[in-house]
Amino acid sequence: MTAAFARLALRFNCPPLRFFLLAAALALAGCQKLPPWWPQWWPGARQQALPEGIYRANGRLELTRVDVAAKYPGRLREAAFQEGERVQAGQVLAVQEDGELQAKLAQARAALARARSEQARARAGQAAQSRKAALARLEWQQAQSLLRQQQISPVELEKRQLALDAETAVLEAAQGAVQTAGHAAEEAQAQIELAQAMLESLQLRAPLDGRVEYRLAEPGAMLAPGSRVATLLDAGDAWLTVFFPAAVAGRLKVGDEARVTLEGLSAALPATVALVDEQAQFTPKYVETASERENLVYRVKLRIPRETALAWPGVLKGGVTGDGYVRTDSQPWPAQLQVQAQTQTQAGPESAAQAPQEKAAGAAPADGGAP
Incomplete structure (x- = not known):
């Protein structure tokens, strides 16, 4: 019936009606991969054409956030940092009156x-x-x-x-x-x-190498114990949160190899399955029928290796959308998801983000200045 909907849609010259029928055919398909009869001109058709046993889900990149907070009460005398600035562990970010x-x-x-x-x-x-x-x-x-x-x-x-x-x-x-x-x-x-x-302790220092995400206090502000002054992002601790149905999540285990692709970055990044939730998301209060069980999805975290994440300074940003790929057997990854070794160049991270698809994920350009 799904194929019939698709063939019927292609017969109409009315774009709205064609769009509606094709969307209905996709909804009936109910699968991660597009069927072979799906028109190749349809947006995303090439991205979703995956071999059997490899599954894709979209998500957002997340980075570990660390708050820099005051330990003792007092007035903030100076704040020597700006949002987006890269800082090093131990660097003095702010000073309270003493x-x-x-x-x-x-x-x-x-x-x-x-x-x-x-x-x-x-x-x-x-x-x-x-x-x-x-x-x-x-x-x-x-x-x-x-x-x-x-x-x-x-x-x-x-x-x-x-x-x-x-x-x-x-x-x-x-x-x-x-x-x-x-x-x-x-x-x-x-x-x-x-x-x-x-x-x-009145000298508030960066606890790690990272990037300032938020500046939360200005000089002259009165700080209470625990008041946050800045939020830092650990650029080396990055992961993509995706959701897979039970049929896929049930076959995954922590440590499995995965791949991550991000918007604006043509290279495929290596990743590993770091978490498969034990509790289903969007779970009905009572699951009794097979159709309801098919609607269950499980949260999966795909963690990018620290050395790979640090090799792309300024490119891996929290909140960037991307796709996560997992496989349920030992077959090789398709060509577009292969991670190839390549030496670093002197190009900046911005140019690396626009490099050809064959650029390696783990071998990124030297830190030539983050945006």
Whole structure:
């Protein structure tokens, strides 16, 4: 019946009626590949003419997004980046005002200086008291010897014992003062390190090599903890999200080889199946009939290798439409989906995007400047 609709459509010279009948024939076909009787002049006929076992679905390219956000509250002093700019990991993108933290840092340094001075005095006092305690112990030992010789009375020995106990107690107090001053110095040093870490956090840096997608704050804005300043795109983490029916998705597994073609880029890019959803999309609440089961589709992610994605700087952009191709057996890819090795040239990415179809997907031009 589908073929009859198509033949009937080709007999009419009225374009609207022909379009309607051909669309009806395509809807009745209900397959990924156009049937052999389909007219080759029809748009997309050549793209969809695929060998048995290879299936196509359209989707949009996605890139990993990473937010650059403020860790501490404060006013944004400067933002040294623009949307579309390429940035490197560790590059300072924005700086918050740090007047209060600088004051706290100075206060902590002063406390450290006082603690170290007090620690030095306590150590000096401990040394002096240690000598006094040693002298008191010698006098007590001498008194014991004289008492055995009956040259002094027991009362004199008791006096020397009390003097030794007093000097020992003072020595222990001096040792405690040294420890207290040491703890105060350690606390002040910890406060200094905390203030320095907070000052470092006020410099908002790029966490990865990528491209600025959005600039979300301007100098002078008051930022709360977690407020976003910029959104970056990781150009090396790119994938195409497509949807396949259960008959195709059920035969796919993670790691299977795939291909990706994008609008404006004639080369076929290598990819692998990174995800096959366990849950169907657009699923009816209750699936009971065979016709309803045919309407189920499953989300499939086709991830482009990182080295390939990085080889096309400025070309792989989030949101670009494209086609994803998978295969359910080990047959070779058709010629238009072959990925061929080729050395890099000095042409820019814009010219590479317009290169012939035979250009390799993984061997892209050197980064001559992104658009």
